[in-house]
Amino acid sequence: xxxxxxxxxxxxxxxxxxxxxxxxxxxxxxxxxxxxxxxxxxxxxxxxxxxxxxxxxxxxxxxxxxxxxxxxxxxxxxxxxxxxxxxxxxxxxxxxxxxxxxxxxxxxxxxxxxxxxxxxxxxxxxxxxxxxxxxxxxxxxxxxxxxxxxxxxxxxxxxxxxxxxxxxxxxxxxxxxxxxxxxxxxxxxxxxxxxxxxxxxxxxxxxxxxxxxxxxxxxxxxxxxxxxxxxxxxxxxxxxxxxxxxxxxxxxxxxxxxxxxxxxxxxxxxxxxxxxxxxxxxxxxx
Amino acid sequence: xxxxxxxxxxxxxxxxxxxxxxxxxxxxxxxxxxxxxxxxxxxxxxxxxxxxxxxxxxxxxxxxxxxxxxxxxxxxxxxxxxxxxxxxxxxxxxxxxxxxxxxxxxxxxxxxxxxxxxxxxxxxxxxxxxxxxxxxxxxxxxxxxxxxxxxxxxxxxxxxxxxxxxxxxxxxxxxxxxxxxxxxxxxxxxxxxxxxxxxxxxxxxxxxxxxxxxxxxxxxxxxxxxxxxxxxxxxxxxxxxxxxxxxxxxxxxxxxxxxxxxxxxxxxxxxxxxxxxxxxxxxxxxxxxxxxxxxxxxxxxxxxxxxxxxxxxxxxxxxxxxxxxxxxxxxxxxxxxxxxxxxxxxxxxxxxxxxxxxxxxxxxxxxxxxxxxxxxxxxxxxxxxxxxxxxxxxxxxxxxxxxxxxxxxxxxxxxxxxxxxxxxxxx
Numbered sequence: 001x002x003x004x005x006x007x008x009x010x011x012x013x014x015x016x017x018x019x020x021x022x023x024x025x026x027x028x029x030x031x032x033x034x035x036x037x038x039x040x041x042x043x044x045x046x047x048x049x050x051x052x053x054x055x056x057x058x059x060x061x062x063x064x065x066x067x068x069x070x071x072x073x074x075x076x077x078x079x080x081x082x083x084x085x086x087x088x089x090x091x092x093x094x095x096x097x098x099x100x101x102x103x104x105x106x107x108x109x110x111x112x113x114x115x116x117x118x119x120x121x122x123x124x125x126x127x128x129x130x131x132x133x134x135x136x137x138x139x140x141x142x143x144x145x146x147x148x149x150x151x152x153x154x155x156x157x158x159x160x161x162x163x164x165x166x167x168x169x170x171x172x173x174x175x176x177x178x179x180x181x182x183x184x185x186x187x188x189x190x191x192x193x194x195x196x197x198x199x200x201x202x203x204x205x206x207x208x209x210x211x212x213x214x215x216x217x218x219x220x221x222x223x224x225x226x227x228x229x230x231x232x233x234x235x236x237x238x239x240x241x242x243x244x245x246x247x248x249x250x251x252x253x254x255x256x257x258x259x260x261x262x263x264x265x266x267x268x269x270x271x272x273x274x275x276x277x278x279x280x281x282x283x284x285x286x
Numbered sequence: 287x288x289x290x291x292x293x294x295x296x297x298x299x300x301x302x303x304x305x306x307x308x309x310x311x312x313x314x315x316x317x318x319x320x321x322x323x324x325x326x327x328x329x330x331x332x333x334x335x336x337x338x339x340x341x342x343x344x345x346x347x348x349x350x351x352x353x354x355x356x357x358x359x360x361x362x363x364x365x366x367x368x369x370x371x372x373x374x375x376x377x378x379x380x381x382x383x384x385x386x387x388x389x390x391x392x393x394x395x396x397x398x399x400x401x402x403x404x405x406x407x408x409x410x411x412x413x414x415x416x417x418x419x420x421x422x423x424x425x426x427x428x429x430x431x432x433x434x435x436x437x438x439x440x441x442x443x444x445x446x447x448x449x450x451x452x453x454x455x456x457x458x459x460x461x462x463x464x465x466x467x468x469x470x471x472x473x474x475x476x477x478x479x480x481x482x483x484x485x486x487x488x489x490x491x492x493x494x495x496x497x498x499x500x501x502x503x504x505x506x507x508x509x510x511x512x513x514x515x516x517x518x519x520x521x522x523x524x525x526x527x528x529x530x531x532x533x534x535x536x537x538x539x540x541x542x543x544x545x546x547x548x549x550x551x552x553x554x555x556x557x558x559x560x561x562x563x564x565x566x567x568x569x570x571x572x573x574x575x576x577x578x579x580x581x582x583x584x585x586x587x588x589x590x591x592x593x594x595x596x597x598x599x600x601x602x603x604x605x606x607x608x609x610x611x612x613x614x615x616x617x618x619x620x621x622x623x624x625x626x627x628x629x630x631x632x633x634x635x636x637x638x639x640x641x642x643x644x645x646x647x648x649x650x651x652x653x654x655x656x657x658x659x660x661x662x663x664x665x666x667x668x669x670x671x672x673x674x675x676x677x678x679x680x681x682x683x684x685x686x687x688x689x690x691x692x693x694x695x696x697x698x699x700x701x702x703x704x705x706x707x708x709x710x711x712x713x
Contacts, residue, residue, distance in 0.1 A: 039392065040370045124539050144482075144538035145693065232483050233538045234689040249367040251679040252392065 027265075034259040039252065051259035060235060061260060064243040065267075071153060071239065072218040078158045079214045080207070083165025088195075090166070091173045101170070105163040112160070116227020119156045123148075123228075146236030149229045153237060156224055161217065165210045172206040173199070208279040212272055219268050240264050321351045323615045328357045328372065328379035330365030331428070331600060334566075337636040344632050345622060352615050380608040381616050383428070383600045386416040386674030387509040390424060390603075397424040398604040403617055404625040405643070413642040416505045416674055417601045425601030426620050429639035432596035432659035432668070433491055433561030435583040441465070441472050441556045455524065455586040462532050465556050472556070479555035480529045481545040482537035482692050487559065488526065489685025490673040494595055495585050496522040503670030505597070510675075514709040519702045521588060529559065530692055538693060547571060559585065562655035565638050569653075582658045590669065594662040597671020598642055677712035684708070 034051055036043040055061060086104050090097045107115065123142040131139030142148045176199060184194045222241040225231065231238035231246070238246070244264065248257030327342075335358040342354040357379070359365040366389070369382055373396070384390050390397065400406050401423045406414065409427055417425035435458075442449055445468050447461045465477045481487050496518040501507040530537055534549055546564050549555040551571040568576035584594045604616045622629040624643045634646060638653035640660045648664070651657045662668055673681055684705045690696035 040374050041392070041395075141536040141539070144536045230483070232485070232686075232689065233693055234686040234695075245367075246679075249370065250682060254370075 030258050031262060033255050034262045036255055038255040038258070040248075040254040043255070047255075051256050052263070054256065055259060055263060060238070061240075061243055061247075064235075064238045064240050067150070067237065068219060068239045071150065071221075072215060074154050075157050075161075075218040076211065076214045078154065079161055079165050079218075080210055082158060082162040083210060084169050084203075086162060086166040087169030087173055091170060101166075104166055107160045108164045110160075112221075112223035113227045115156060115160055116224045119152065119159075120228050123152050143229055144233055146233070149233070149237035152228055153221075153225065156228055157218060157221065160224070161214065165214060168210050168213075169203060169206050172203040176202050204279070204282060208276060211279060212276055215275060216268060216272050219271075322353060323351060323611055324353045324355060325381065325612065325615055325619065326355045326357075326379045327381040328359075328369065329381075329383035329600070329602075330359060330369075330385075331383070332358045334637055334639075337638075341623070341632050341636045345619060345629075349618075352619070354619070378605055378607060380605050380612050382603055382605065384417070384425060384603050385600055386505060388675065388678055390417055390419070390601075393603065394419070394424075396603075396605050396607055398606040398613055399424060400426060400604060400617070400620075403621060405620045405623070408625050408644045410642055410644065413598050416598060417603075425603045426624065427598040427642035428600040428602060429598070429637070430596055430642045430659075430663065431561050431563055431599045431640065432582075432594045432662065433559065434585055434594045434659075435557050436550070436560050436564065436655065437557040437581055437583055438550070438553060438555075439579045439581050441474060441553070444468075444472055445556075449581055449583055452583055453586065453591040455521070455588070458583075458586050459528060462528060462557075466532050473553065474556050475549070475554040476534035477532040477556050478529045478534070479540065479545045479549040479558050480533040480537045481540045481542050482530075482689060483539055483541045484545075485682050485685025485689065487542075487685070488688040489681040489683070490676075491561075491595070492526065492559065492585070492688075493522060493681070493684060494671060494673040495525075495587055495669060498595065498669045498672050499587070499590065501670075501672050501675070503668075503672065505670060505672050505675040508672040508675030512710065512713045514706055516702050516706060518587075519698070523698045525585065526688065526691075538689060551575065557583070562638075562640065562653060562659050565653040565655045569638075577654050580655060582655060584662075584667075587669065593667045593669045594659055595671055596640070596659060596663050596668040597674070599671075599674075677709055680705075680709055680712060 033043065035046055035048060037045045037047055090101050090104070094100070110118075120143070127139045127142045131137065143152055180198055180202075181194055184198050189197065220241055221239060222245070225237070225239050225242050229237040231242050240260070241264075244257050244260045247260060248254050251257075335356070338358075339356055342356060346352060346354060359368045365383075369379075372379060373393075378396070382393075384393060384397075399422050401421075403426065405426045406423050410430075413427045413430065414423050414425075417423060417427075437449060439449075442461075442465075445465050447464060452458050452461055462477050465472065465474070469476070497508070497514065497516070500515055500517055501511060534540070534555060540549075545555075545558055546560060546567055550558045550560075550564075551568050562582070565576060568580065582594065584592050587593065602620060604613055604620075606613065608616070623633055624630070625645070627645075630643075630645055634641075634650045634652070638651070638656060640651065640656045640663065648657065648660050651660060684701075687696065687701040687704050691698055691701050
């Protein structure tokens, strides 16, 4: 076995140690602590499944979970539509396509916290000024209700991540052989038919990746949530990650927060894995 | 062969690095020469970070063998999060700050008994209550803080209102209506600026005024109580409604910095419910405005008119796990800071706060707001700060319910009922 000699393992050691220290051990420790009354410093008793039973009655957790699910469905949809749309736009033979790529990708380089505060300013001050100027009442009082908070978060996330998803689609769009499209053209397919029957099936692998990325990111969003709405008003825009942090650090219920995190982990893992499995089955080989 | 050796070394080196990262590194391990002591101080009031650093530098000059490292994280829960992670990761600070009895309960095992310190001895009456367990004191009060309705003197004068006449709720309502009727002439956008997105403004500060009488102004009584009756909930509703109705809108997305910087310091709001901690911010915006133009009015409470809530927001706690010499150095430092002549002088020059210790000269307080509130405190016209004795996170949750009320999604009765229930269930 060539790849099992000493050097191989030695080279792997740093990575294995790092991965173990920051991923595997905390994960296992987390599972363990979720069954105890750990307060972050010490624990005295095993509580078994108590925390998990309590979760079922925790209205605030359930509503944050429901909010997160709604948010994820909408953002995954929008992100992929916009990502693919932008990718199609910049792969046209435009003079400015390189510039556009940079511009679309740019928001992704700014940290979520800063973006959150910038958009907070836009939603609160710019929107209301525009609303006053044009007399559109709907632009006033953004982020003061759960609904505007929801759409605020959707807009922010889409704006930030669409450029990133675009890059993935670009890579796949560019790998489509010209001959195929040309052949379709010769056969008399119009641009829409070419997109529908040639381009679309061939970028399907990109869907798998993008769906996975967008789904897992939108589920785990925290910093944008914190900076833009901080869960408010009255916790109506609190997502699961924020609820977990709140439970663990503000309410000081470390172990209970940990139990929520375990459920959250399983939830995200199941969705992500089944989504990848399903999409993989639909991909076409070239 | 040579290659293998090299890999081995790299492997070993990376292991060593990891070990170094994971090691105890609590900052007090000393740096070679034995006499150097590093005091690692970590606290939650980012407002006085700069001044504190300057003060520490002065102390270091006089005590060359002590080096003070100072970390500050702002905002209640953020600080507490970092503190907890520092403790659970083994990177324990030597001195940290705690806010009151419920926080002390979590860190009791780490709190050094400071009953015999000079800095505890000279602490003003009542300031140690929140950090005392079984007659032993576990912390040194930072300072005192007070809050109320901070108003713009010039606007009041132009509107012909004498702030000294405002005592009862009716007086206040009348003044507010006068101000509101002259908004145009006074150049204000609203009488109040109510930061509805800050749950603590309603849940901690406003509610405290109406809950304190119930617990005899005693934070420990609140901490030990299993229930809350909320006898004065109507008064609280009335006050909240008043602030909301005459506030710059929309209140629900207004935060602290908008309230203080954007609206109050620029003269768009005549009055805000805040405390003397906003002084440095006001001073940064306009030193003259901060010094000459702001005053503080009490939040009216029936039967207790003219009283301002004053309390100790934070205590210094020495980590009893730290090395003996570090603990001693920390004690010396706080004795110097609060109980020695030169220390007091430096503290007064640097920090804009209301002292919680004897021997401070009220005239030397830098901030006009702190002077005003100190006056209330000298005359004992104060209401206690019982919100530090709330059940953990109760204030935030209650604040969130008042937000629902402000949004019109919940009745006041319902809000109060939820508050009562949550108090009981978390005790």
